Amino acid sequence: MKLFYKLIIMIFIYNLSSISARSAEVPPSLxxxxxxxxxxxxxxxxxxxxxxxxxxxxxxSQISPIDQPPFDIVIEVIGPPVKxxxxxxxxxxxxxINKKIQTLNSMPSFYSxxxxxxxxxxxxxxxxxxxxxxxxxxxxxxxxxxxxEFIDHIISNGxxxxxxxxxxxxxxxxxxxxxxxxIDFPTNLYEGNYKVKIHLIRFEEVLATKQDIIYVKKIxxxxxxxxxxxxxxxxxxxxxxxxxxxxxxxxxxxxxKKV
Amino acid sequence: MQIYLPIAEISVxxxxxIGLGGIVGILSGMFGVGGGFLxxxxxxxxxxxxxxxxxxxxxxxxxxxxxxxxxHFRRKNVDLKMGFLLILGGVLGSIFGVEIFRIFKxxxxxxxxxxxxxxxxxxxxxxxxxFESLKTLSYKSRNIKIRKTRHxxxxxxxxxxxxxxxxxxxxxSIPAVLIGFFVGILASIMGIGGGFIIVPAxxxxxxxxxxxxxxxxxxxxxxxxxxxxxxHAVKNFSVDIVLSSLLLFGGVIGAQLGVRIGIRLKAxxxxxxxxxxxxxxxxxxxxxxxxxxxxxxxxxxxI
Numbered sequence: 001m002k003l004f005y006k007l008i009i010m011i012f013i014y015n016l017s018s019i020s021a022r023s024a025e026v027p028p029s030l031x032x033x034x035x036x037x038x039x040x041x042x043x044x045x046x047x048x049x050x051x052x053x054x055x056x057x058x059x060x061s062q063i064s065p066i067d068q069p070p071f072d073i074v075i076e077v078i079g080p081p082v083k084x085x086x087x088x089x090x091x092x093x094x095x096x097i098n099k100k101i102q103t104l105n106s107m108p109s110f111y112s113x114x115x116x117x118x119x120x121x122x123x124x125x126x127x128x129x130x131x132x133x134x135x136x137x138x139x140x141x142x143x144x145x146x147x148x149e150f151i152d153h154i155i156s157n158g159x160x161x162x163x164x165x166x167x168x169x170x171x172x173x174x175x176x177x178x179x180x181x182x183i184d185f186p187t188n189l190y191e192g193n194y195k196v197k198i199h200l201i202r203f204e205e206v207l208a209t210k211q212d213i214i215y216v217k218k219i220x221x222x223x224x225x226x227x228x229x230x231x232x233x234x235x236x237x238x239x240x241x242x243x244x245x246x247x248x249x250x251x252x253x254x255x256x257k258k259v
Numbered sequence: 260m261q262i263y264l265p266i267a268e269i270s271v272x273x274x275x276x277i278g279l280g281g282i283v284g285i286l287s288g289m290f291g292v293g294g295g296f297l298x299x300x301x302x303x304x305x306x307x308x309x310x311x312x313x314x315x316x317x318x319x320x321x322x323x324x325x326x327x328x329x330x331h332f333r334r335k336n337v338d339l340k341m342g343f344l345l346i347l348g349g350v351l352g353s354i355f356g357v358e359i360f361r362i363f364k365x366x367x368x369x370x371x372x373x374x375x376x377x378x379x380x381x382x383x384x385x386x387x388x389x390f391e392s393l394k395t396l397s398y399k400s401r402n403i404k405i406r407k408t409r410h411x412x413x414x415x416x417x418x419x420x421x422x423x424x425x426x427x428x429x430x431x432s433i434p435a436v437l438i439g440f441f442v443g444i445l446a447s448i449m450g451i452g453g454g455f456i457i458v459p460a461x462x463x464x465x466x467x468x469x470x471x472x473x474x475x476x477x478x479x480x481x482x483x484x485x486x487x488x489x490x491h492a493v494k495n496f497s498v499d500i501v502l503s504s505l506l507l508f509g510g511v512i513g514a515q516l517g518v519r520i521g522i523r524l525k526a527x528x529x530x531x532x533x534x535x536x537x538x539x540x541x542x543x544x545x546x547x548x549x550x551x552x553x554x555x556x557x558x559x560x561x562i
Contacts, residue, residue, distance in 0.1 A: 046261040046270045087367045087557045095548035098367045098557065107558070153556050187263060187270040225265040229496055237492030240500050241485050244322030247504060251511035252326030
């Protein structure tokens with residue numbers, strides 16, 4: 001949070017100085033930062049939060065902020081892509097059975113979108129496509145009706161709610177300049193680079209996009225177990241056997257002494 | 260205190276896991292049953308993915324059965340020759356089971372298969388246990404000793420006969436391998452040791468003397484669960500060592516307590532409660548098949 005306040009002060013000083021600068025018609029751009037650059041998953045990991053904050057850097061400064069056309073901000077956080085299978089439950093012979101719909105080769109393992117308004121109110125679908133904004137761009141489902149249903153279902157009320165978060169609280173834009181957004185990472189995070197994309201939007205157009213990266217890594221025992229389990233599964237299997245035997249045998253020795 | 264399970268990729272309360280291990284340990288110590296068929300469904304209920312629950316539970320049973328197997332081995336209560344035949348079948352069954360597991364996992368039907376197996380298994384066990392404990396309660400069983408139905412005729416007629424000194428038997432090796440095979444499949448698909456099946460099978464089908472039955476079954480269980488753990492780790496990446504260690508930790512303590520409680524209380528009369536517990540778990544899993552799901556879509560990572 002300290003960093004955040006520091007940034008606010010910085011921005012105010014910046015704005016004061018830019019009034020005198022009076023530069024020509026340069027489009028506004030973004031100044032942003034993340035409260036964390038790295039998230040470590042250790043044994044006691046139970047989810048994590050981080051802040052994205054920033055300000056809109058304006059060059060046309062003669063106009064007072066109130067008179068300026070309202071800016072809008074959309075922030076996307078896109079997790080590392082993984083190969084996933086989509087299943088849909090269907091009723092067969094009286095009970096619910098999974099039916100495989102499609103394999104998605106690069107589905108983001110995490111996705112979160114938040115904005116001053118919802119994306120569909122800010123950008124027409126065509127523009128969303130050309131700038132690749134929105135979850136829809138990341139899901140390569142061939143059937144468009146299914147795709148809509150899938151997005152509506154799993155993402156808005158499923159177990160995956162924390163993993164695919166489309167219903168974030170709206171971002172407030174202070175003085176048409178400052179904004180911040182809290183991202184809540186669930187426990188089932190995949191390791192890798194999480195792209196943070198911040199889009200500045202005005203009149204259904206994307207004026208600027210800034211990209212940053214937050215790196216999620218497993219550390220300590222956690223990392224070690226994962227490395228063994230997926231990279232050296234033979235060794236891991238043997239280790240599991242030895243650990244279980246040692247545990248069981250050790251415990252019986254302890255209890256035998258007490259009796 | 261939360262702990263992050265590295266393979267299951269969820270964070271669970273550490274005391275919940277140790278507690279579950281402990282409670283199931285107490286029950287298994289009291290009633291002399293293996294904990295697998297109680298533990299695995301409980302793990303489903305707390306949100307552990309079924310594939311990981313099954314594989315990790317196989318690993319836990321390995322640890323939980325090891326000291327018992329050693330004790331029986333020292334007392335020479337193990338028919339080694341019979342044990343090796345059961346293990347042979349068991350290992351083959353486990354390889355087969357893990358392969359089925361992998362295929363169904365790819366098809367997205369693994370959860371369904373595991374749960375269906377549990378419905379059948381828990382249902383059968385629950386009903387048998389329920390009626391047996393009713394009998395015990397009505398004191399009728401006092402007069403009925405275990406009938407020694409020495410090897411059935413069809414077992415007698417099979418080829419590949421072998422002599423089993425420790426069991427004092429001369430029978431075909433085929434049924435032992437088949438029993439082992441069946442239990443191996445159960446171990447790999449359901450995460451159970453299968454003592455519940457193998458013990459009656461040894462007595463009634465093979466006609467083994469009760470003295471060596473428990474030791475031999477434990478002997479086979481540690482080998483089969485060991486192989487199952489290894490295969491699941493290598494083929495399905497589904498053994499969570501943190502999960503199985505915590506369950507084991509609670510489990511061994513619970514089992515010791517359970518044995519002590521079992522001696523003091525009339526455990527046989529409490530068995531009906533265990534039967535009711537088993538039947539209600541069966542019912543809960545069964546209902547999940549028929550109730551309209553809350554989530555129609557699911558995403559499963561393709562490895």
